[in-house]
Amino acid sequence: MKKVTKLLLVAGISLAVVGVGNSNVLNDVSSAASAPLKVGRVEAAAHGTKCFTVAVAVVQNGVIVAASLDDYQFLSTEVAKGVPNSDADFGQNYKDPAMVLASKKANNKYYSDHMKEEAKSTVAYDKNLAAVEKFATGKTIKSLEATLAKKSKEEMVDAVSGATLVDTKGYLTAILNAAKAAK
Numbered sequence: 543m544k545k546v547t548k549l550l551l552v553a554g555i556s557l558a559v560v561g562v563g564n565s566n567v568l569n570d571v572s573s574a575a576s577a578p579l580k581v582g583r584v585e586a587a588a589h590g591t592k593c594f595t596v597a598v599a600v601v602q603n604g605v606i607v608a609a610s611l612d613d614y615q616f617l618s619t620e621v622a623k624g625v626p627n628s629d630a631d632f633g634q635n636y637k638d639p640a641m642v643l644a645s646k647k648a649n650n651k652y653y654s655d656h657m658k659e660e661a662k663s664t665v666a667y668d669k670n671l672a673a674v675e676k677f678a679t680g681k682t683i684k685s686l687e688a689t690l691a692k693k694s695k696e697e698m699v700d701a702v703s704g705a706t707l708v709d710t711k712g713y714l715t716a717i718l719n720a721a722k723a724a725k
Contacts, residue, residue, distance in 0.1 A: 577603045582724030588712035589613055593646070597716035601724040604682050609675040609717045613646040622649045647671065665706045671713070673704030678717045686718050 580601045588595035593615035600608040614625070616636070624633060624642030633642060646653045650668045657663035665673075678686060690711060693701060698711035707713065 579607070580724035582720040582722065584716060584720045584723055586712070586716035586719065588716045589707075589709040592616075595713065595716050597713070597720040599678070599717050599720035599724060601683065601721050604684070606678050606681055606683065606686065606717065606721050609678045609720070611671045611675060611713055611716065614643055615646060616641040617644045617649065617652075618642075621652045661708075663706060665704070670705045670707045673702055674707065674710055674713045675717070677702045677705070678714060678721075683718065683721045686714065686721070690715055690718060 581598065582601065583596065583598045586595045586597060588597070588611075593613045595611060595613050598610040599606050616638075619640055619642045622642055622644040624644050627633060628642045628644075633639075636643070647668055650666060654663070654666040654668070657667060663670075681689075689701070690698070693711070695708075695711045698714065699706065699708060702710050702714075
C-alpha cells in the first residue's frame with residue numbers, strides 16, 4: 543500500500559515537472575491517486591481437496607495493487623502451530639486431537655521441508671506464494687482473466703517466474719476471484 547502511494551506520488555511529481563502548463567496531466571494523476579482502494583477476499587480450493595486457500599486482493603481502478611494468499615490444512619500437532627484458539631474450545635471441536643488447523647505460511651519451514659521431501663520442491667512455500675502474488679500485482683482484472691483463460695495449468699507454472707507450484711493457476715484464479723469480489 544505504501545509502495546503504491548509512493549509510486550503515485552513520484553509519478554505525480556515527475557509528470558508535474560514534465561507537464562508544466564498542462565493541467566490535465568496533474569488532474570489525471572490526482573484522480574488516480576484518489577481512486578478508492580477496494581478489498582476482496584475469497585476462500586477457494588486452489589490446491590486440491592485437503593486444504594483451502596484464502597485469497598485477498600486490493601484493487602484500484604481495475605488494477606490489482608496487492609495480493610495475499612495462504613492455505614489452511616489440518617496438520618499434526620507435533621509439527622505445526624495451529625490457528626488461534628486451536629488449543630481452546632475451537633480446537634476441541636475437531637475429531638482428532640493430534641491434528642490442528644494450521645496456516646501453511648505460519649508453518650512455512652515445516653511445510654517447505656515436507657514439500658522438498660514429498661514433491662522434490664526446490665522453492666520454499668512462502669517464496670512460491672510471494673512469486674504468485676507478485677505476478678498478479680500490477681495486472682488489470684481483465685488481463686489476468688485473459689491470461690488464465692488462454693494458458694493451461696502447466697503453462698501457468700512456467701509463466702510465473704520464481705514459482706514452482708503445480709497449482710499456480712488455481713492460486714491466480716483465487717486472486718482473480720478476490721479482485722472481482724473487491725468492494
